[in-house]
Amino acid sequence: MVLIVALLSLLSLLSLGAAYGTLSDDTLKKLPSPGDEFDIKNGAILAPILRTRVSGTPGNAAVRQHFLDFFKSQLPEWHIELHNSSSETPTSNGKKVPFVNIIATRDPPGSHPGEVGRLALVAHYDSKLTPPGFIGATDSAAPCAMLLHAARTLDAALTKKWEAGAADDLEEQRGLQILLLDGEEAFKEWSDADSLYGARALAEDWEFSYHPAASTYCTPLDSIDLFVLLDLLGSAAPKVPSYFATTHWAYKSMAKIEQRLRDLRQFKSSPNHPARMAKRKNKKPRKEPNFLPEAAKSDHVFMGGIQDDHLPFMARGVEILHVIPSPFPVVWHNMRGVEDDAEHLDMDTVEDWTRLVTAFAAEWMELEGFFDPKAQGRAAYTDKTEL
Template sequence: MSNKLSFLSLLCLVAAVLSQRTTHHYVTLTSKKTKTISSCCDIENIKTYDFPNILKERVPDTPTHATVKEYILSRLHQLNQSRWSITTDVFTDQTPFGPKSFTNIIATLDPHVPKRLVLAAHYDSKYFKTGVFLGATDSALPVALILDILLTLDDKLQSRELQDHSLQVILFDGEEAFKTWTDTDSLYGSRHLAELMNSPSPYDVEGRTGIEAMEAFILLDLLGSVDPHALFYDTYPAGSKIFERLRKIEKKLHQEKQLVEHTRQHFVEQAAHGYYKIQDDHIPFLNKGVPIVHVIPVPFPSQWHKLSDNANAINWNNVLNLKKIFTLFLYEYFHLR
């Protein structure tokens, strides 16, 4: 009997810890505020600056990759440097083409704050033996979208009402396989950073590792496509509350007629736990217990891993809608004024 009670007590303790990590209080915006914030969203900087400067061949350890990396860092350094910590995780790993250098980029708002929401994407592009693969949806556009939202909301994030929560942006290098996707030829950056953050590192806060500080991890990939049938599925139970929030925001924006050419709900209502377990940069963090929200379309865009994944693959109305959804989500998550 005592052993059984001890086991039940242990289960209750584990449940309590998980609840502390995943329970979050949101602010629900009024219709008036929703319309005001939404109407202020635009994508001119994405179209004019960020996307064109990232839409280059970005194979790790190449000159054009270095050019894009420096552009991303230059944009991040436009944030308030007294509040943001901009760091790089530089390492070398063995690939099918020999040792290659990789650089993860990490931006953390108020790094002393103990709880972090992670917004992530990968910025490298896939190696093609013939032809230049630009990877517009995969993932130049997601990176450009994150940079734009970050710079647009910087002042408001600094004055957020929820002071014990912070935002961490991670832009991974080396997501793509050089030859064939395997456990060792893929996810170079996320595998390395997850291991680094799982032990004492510069990303620790208040005695917690960088992994333990993550309340949730939202990964964006393959976004912005002209394909009209892309759907986003709730695939991980620990991230369901965030996914549901994104779904409700999309629905509310649609009802308020704030979305452009929006004919269907893309964040699907019915959970798909156990399905669409897609290999991506979230996997090393999922394996360490971090709650995951994987925002990736199913089916994949028709341009996936084709040379046609270029500027013509992007639907800018789709991009604007995504910016509105994620902007409102951050307003509600961080209680922005």
Template structure:
């Protein structure tokens, strides 16, 4: 991603206003203290999300081997599977490690009930790097949990996104906050909420077809290969947004493209460092920022947060007017998709340095982000009554 100071154009304002109808929330209910506590107690984020889940002496290659051989076949309280540590390896686009990490994602979702996978593999022209100029293969992975009975009417999806690629330079860069930790949090969220989502749909099968599904995207090629530009960055996001915009819908559905099946596009990035401060970037989706902040307050009041005595992570009363960030949401935002960008300002001090590794992650912060995001999504999808 790239931070810049913009002159907000009238075009973007019009695009934001055009998204107003589609981004107004359906009736949602925040989880109570009791419901959130029951949810997290039944499925604790740690040790699965601990950067030190494997011993510190374990090499990256052996972690990769564990990942590819089934280290993430789901988790339970007696035998948790590592979610984060298998991603803490260099994973540049087109590399063997990128394939290992994708297999980690796929193995995890294959073990969950009712999820379907879509692979968006493509080849793009890239600038010269490492003495090579030409084409490079990229792969986006999309996982969907779709309401039953919705075959005749396309479902809308709450869409959660993180990029999984890492920078080519400096050599050996891992990108723990950028964005291994967000990817692992999305894996945890899917595993934790799947049984409750399915229980909700089973309880009212007649209404399930009109319910909101859950879509998780692991985006490739967010990082620039040489120097950030409109053409050397956001490879996966640019390709997927263009693809879905071109995939047309019959007009009677009220949505003209697959892109419009996105209920809300929530991008997680640079999460896992200590003491983050995440503002709200778009007034039109500030309602979602406030809901996330409310979930954080509930988690802290219930004693579920491991970070103590610090200001809240989410600053929902701070809507940034003069800061603009180029990131994977941009190709979707410019097409009118409602966006929530969960990214701290300022960026973590380890950003784009070799210190952005597992040793510099805050396990407590990763834990709390998992609780906050998972609890918020549970409320968004109306799961409170199904959490014992």
């Protein structure tokens, strides 16, 4: 029986890998940049997130409304759901703190609950209570902004693909989900009880939320083909290991895209990007400092994981690709000067991660040939959130 289960798991992973569609060089070059929308002062997508946003506070609610406004105005075809829970914390004096997860889903037209497997792109949006004024630019304002931009970039291509009838084939019944989770941060000291509030509540609820009988996927957890969690991204020169053997193939796929983008001189943080080379006297190409350096490592050598929002989902059998640097950025939870702020973001690196995550999702969803360069150049989003 153990052997049968292992073989079924392997066949499932091989099937996912086989369905992965490579983007052309031309498409990779034409993926849109977030540009001014990621300006740390006035950018319509990123700037409203760069504030304190502790769970249960007005700042947290304002950032949540920013996300909802974005989806309502920019991505009206997405189904938006709020998942509410509450819990006492070590600092709440017996009162319950509310936690609100945002679940944004785009499934093929005509599909029904339980029919569609999904790629889940995930980040948390709350910030740490201490030290006072902590912003959490890498943790995880920038990752949230990356996901908003990626969702919008992919949306028109998904529509074009499905209008072409590609979703009529059951093999093409694949959806995309953005999870913006609340309550990742500990209020006092990280522990199983004081952390991951929103993720724990959502995973527990989804475990027992059953789809109709005879559905392909029994629960929303079963529907997640891959859970890609972004965290602590936005500092220069990150190194992200491959944490789990069962998703090393997905890590290698993302690493391959990264190398292609570097070879095409599309990574702005690369020492070999044309803009950087133009400023150097020595024009000789330099070694590329890859974000994902472990694509070639043995499938049997893995360091395990880092505690984060994926844990309640992984404990219930969801496959995880954890995109988090090790070591952590030097600004992470820096008690000396609250340095994980907007000014300490490396914006070239932020933009490079955005392009990489978007390309990875586009290949997963097999969107080659469905991108419209003219549509990608549409007018920038104007945020209405008051800070």
